[in-house]
Amino acid sequence: MEKEHKHQDTKKVINRMSRAIGHLESIKRMIEEGEDCSKILIQISAVRSAINNVGKIILLDHMNHCVVDAVKEDDEEVLKEFNEALNQFLK
Numbered sequence: 001m002e003k004e005h006k007h008q009d010t011k012k013v014i015n016r017m018s019r020a021i022g023h024l025e026s027i028k029r030m031i032e033e034g035e036d037c038s039k040i041l042i043q044i045s046a047v048r049s050a051i052n053n054v055g056k057i058i059l060l061d062h063m064n065h066c067v068v069d070a071v072k073e074d075d076e077e078v079l080k081e082f083n084e085a086l087n088q089f090l091k
Contacts, residue, residue: 007061013054020050055089 007013027043062082070078 007058008065009057009061013057016050016054016057020047020054023047023050059086059089 023043024047027040027047030040030043062085066078067082069075070082
């Protein structure tokens, strides 16, 4: 079982995710209403950027807390999981 821990920026991440979800709903409506494809693509780009920024916040928090603790505790499993997650995030 993984140990539970608090993230420093949880409220910030949740707020940003809520805005991104709202933005996605807006894009869905644009598509349903037959909006111009160029406008839709621009909005999709904005959502992609917002999600990437959320990922960066989580990544920094993870590095500054979880990974630092794993190095101190010589926890190879956490470091392996971090490497796998980082590779997936950067695809």
